[in-house]
Amino acid sequence: MEKVIAGATIHVNEEGYLTDFSQWDKQIGTELAREADIDMTPRHWEVIAYLQGEFKNEVPLSIRKIGKSGVVDIKEFYQLFPMAPLKTASKIAGIPKPVSCI
Amino acid sequence: MKRMIILGAGTAGTMMANHLRHHLNKSEWEIDIIDEREEHHYQPGYLFLPFDMYEPEDITKPIRDFIPGGVNLLNEQIDRIVPQEQYVHMKNGDRLHYDILIIATGAKIAPEETEGMLGKEWQKSVFDFYTFEGSLALRNKLREWEGGKLVVHITEMPIKCPVAPLEFAFLADSYFKHKNLRDKVDITFVTPLSGAFTKPKATNALQHLLDEKHIKIESDFAIESIDNENKTIVDYGGRVVPFDLLVTVPTNKGDELIARSGMGDDLNYVPTHKATLQSKNWPNIFVLGDATDIAASKAGSVAHFEAEILTDNIMHYIAGEPLKEEFDGHANCFVETGNGKALLIDFNYTHEPVEGTFPFPGVGPLRLLKESRINHMGKLAFRWIYWNMLLKGTHIPFVSTTMQEAGKSFD
Numbered sequence: 001m002e003k004v005i006a007g008a009t010i011h012v013n014e015e016g017y018l019t020d021f022s023q024w025d026k027q028i029g030t031e032l033a034r035e036a037d038i039d040m041t042p043r044h045w046e047v048i049a050y051l052q053g054e055f056k057n058e059v060p061l062s063i064r065k066i067g068k069s070g071v072v073d074i075k076e077f078y079q080l081f082p083m084a085p086l087k088t089a090s091k092i093a094g095i096p097k098p099v100s101c102i
Numbered sequence: 103m104k105r106m107i108i109l110g111a112g113t114a115g116t117m118m119a120n121h122l123r124h125h126l127n128k129s130e131w132e133i134d135i136i137d138e139r140e141e142h143h144y145q146p147g148y149l150f151l152p153f154d155m156y157e158p159e160d161i162t163k164p165i166r167d168f169i170p171g172g173v174n175l176l177n178e179q180i181d182r183i184v185p186q187e188q189y190v191h192m193k194n195g196d197r198l199h200y201d202i203l204i205i206a207t208g209a210k211i212a213p214e215e216t217e218g219m220l221g222k223e224w225q226k227s228v229f230d231f232y233t234f235e236g237s238l239a240l241r242n243k244l245r246e247w248e249g250g251k252l253v254v255h256i257t258e259m260p261i262k263c264p265v266a267p268l269e270f271a272f273l274a275d276s277y278f279k280h281k282n283l284r285d286k287v288d289i290t291f292v293t294p295l296s297g298a299f300t301k302p303k304a305t306n307a308l309q310h311l312l313d314e315k316h317i318k319i320e321s322d323f324a325i326e327s328i329d330n331e332n333k334t335i336v337d338y339g340g341r342v343v344p345f346d347l348l349v350t351v352p353t354n355k356g357d358e359l360i361a362r363s364g365m366g367d368d369l370n371y372v373p374t375h376k377a378t379l380q381s382k383n384w385p386n387i388f389v390l391g392d393a394t395d396i397a398a399s400k401a402g403s404v405a406h407f408e409a410e411i412l413t414d415n416i417m418h419y420i421a422g423e424p425l426k427e428e429f430d431g432h433a434n435c436f437v438e439t440g441n442g443k444a445l446l447i448d449f450n451y452t453h454e455p456v457e458g459t460f461p462f463p464g465v466g467p468l469r470l471l472k473e474s475r476i477n478h479m480g481k482l483a484f485r486w487i488y489w490n491m492l493l494k495g496t497h498i499p500f501v502s503t504t505m506q507e508a509g510k511s512f513d
Contacts, residue, residue: 060397063294063324064258068368074324078338084296084322085339099300099397 006031017090017097021055024094032092036081040092044080047072048093055095061086062098104131107190107200109180109359111137111165113145113493114391114405115206120495121413123170126420134198136176136190140165144488146402148237149266149438152244153277160485162234168493183363185384202386202416205372207359209262209392209400211236213352216257218328228328228348231270232262240349244277249286250346255335256293257325259300261354262392262400265447267291268298268308269438270349275315276440292320292335292343301454304447307471311439354400356393371395376451377427379412386419388412397451398431406492407432410503432505434460436481444477446470450505456512461500463509470510 003012006027011019016032018024029048033040050071054061063086067074081088086098106122108115119135126133147161169175179193183203190198211232213219219228229243230236254271261267271291278284291298291312298308298319312319326338334344356370365372365383373382374394381387390412391405398404408429415425431451438444446468447455459466468477491498 062258065368074326074338078324078340082339087296087322 015097018094021052021094029092029094032094036088036092038081038088038092044092047077047080047089051089051093052095055093060099061090103129104201105199106131106133106202106204107198108133108135108204108206109137109183109190110206110208110357110391110393111135111139111142111169111175112206112208112391113402114208114393114409115204116142116165116168116493117406117409117495118204118206118390118412119173120168120170120493121409122416123172124495125413125417128172133173134176135169135173136178136180136192137165138177138179140177142168142493143234144485146263146488147485148231148234149269149273151234151237152231152240152270153273154241154245155273158234158238163489170494180359181362182359183365185363185365185387188386200386202388202419203384204412204416205360205381205387205389205393206391206405207357207393209354209356209371211352212355213350215353215355216325216328218330219350219352221328221330223328223330223333223348227333227346228330228350230350230352231266232351232354243347247347249278249283251288251290251344253290253292253335253343253345253348253350255291255323255325255348255350256295257351257353258294260400261351263435264399264401265299265435265437267293267351268312271317272311272315272440273438274349275317279441288318289316290318290320290343292323294322294324296321301449303457304455304471307445308437311473315440354392360393367395369395376431377429378415378425379408379429380415380419380425388416388419396431398429399433399435401433401435402488402492403434404432406498407503409495410497428504430504432503434501436477436484438478438481439473442478443473443475444481445473446477446480448505448510453505453507453510453512456510458510460509461502461506463506465509 003010010023030040077085108118141162142165144161147156150156181191181193183190188200225239229240231240256267278287297305299305323337326336328335334342336342356366360366360370372389374389374396376396379388379390390408392400411429418425434448436444436446449455458470460468460470
């Protein structure tokens, strides 16, 4: 479905995740963060940049991997993106919802 | 003479030994299978043992009984694999050269990964049911437990048999009802996932069952530690869930042997091509069952489907032919829902579990994603199938290796 945000039209799935990463920019990220009641700081953007890098390298993301990344520890990750940090941060980063293997 | 070595004589390794002895010429290929244990465990039985539905002898048999003639079973500890030299080093100092290696070393619990899990309450009020010892200790605890807060908990994904913790919660509801204790037991299901399961349609069906059975759910819970003094589990966001009895599924990891060999990811799973089951790094090494890093369920049914495809691919590899990219992530799991009922799910990498009929489209007799008694009978019958057909590599009639789309209600 289409969504108008920060003056642009983006494509998102039914859960609000961008379906085309090329449509993402920092203004859109800022607005998506605001919808989750998060005010972005430089520290937030560092984590988002790391997630986007891993996505481009096709590395599946997990809380464990992020905790061992050296970019942010799990405690701080929760402080930056409360409740469900990996899902919230992925949505702001414009990358797909992380898949947990079953 | 060439040598095929299989590491691990669990479900996956035993099936491969049976398939390959049948397919490989005895005058050309020696087959060795190595496992340090002497007993084969029917792991799905760990779910039933705590509730006195199975006895220990129902779920353990000697490994030797399932290894075919013409395959050497080595009951020894493995030190490490040296893939560059095509050797397996044993703890006793022996070195075994292989032409083809199959890794089927499985996954096991790693409670030491969570702070406080192996504290003073371990096996007193904190239990696992993913080991024989844990499951038996829990049975003894449940026999005398008089009620309180029961918390059923998943530490992190992936885990073996991802529906087992839910089944445990459903069976606990049924067990305490029969003991006339249900009003004294408060059951909470705590999961790192956003809902009861990972796939939307199955999550809806399972959430409905949780509501019906008055089982509370705490989702998106990433455990940081267990507080043994206050008997609580605490997540990284500061959420706290109190328990009187905690039944947890600890982090699952591949075997330490994989780490010692430098061949695994951060959870000791071996990087594996998801459709051919060939190792990503070594063309003469193949991986199946719980030991792989592929995004399929860690379950016996998956290992069974993988074993059929991997056998074909090993024959292609030996003949110098291209491998078939055939494995589709097919899984087929009975989900016990308590009170003598179960539901059945059938899915793969791309198709989530949906409603329908199985194995005959439109006929059944098993119903997908719906509770029924016949599904429960299917689950119980499966133990016989496991010991008598599955391990021996006999094809299960009417159940195809890749997932069938017929008989399913996709949108």
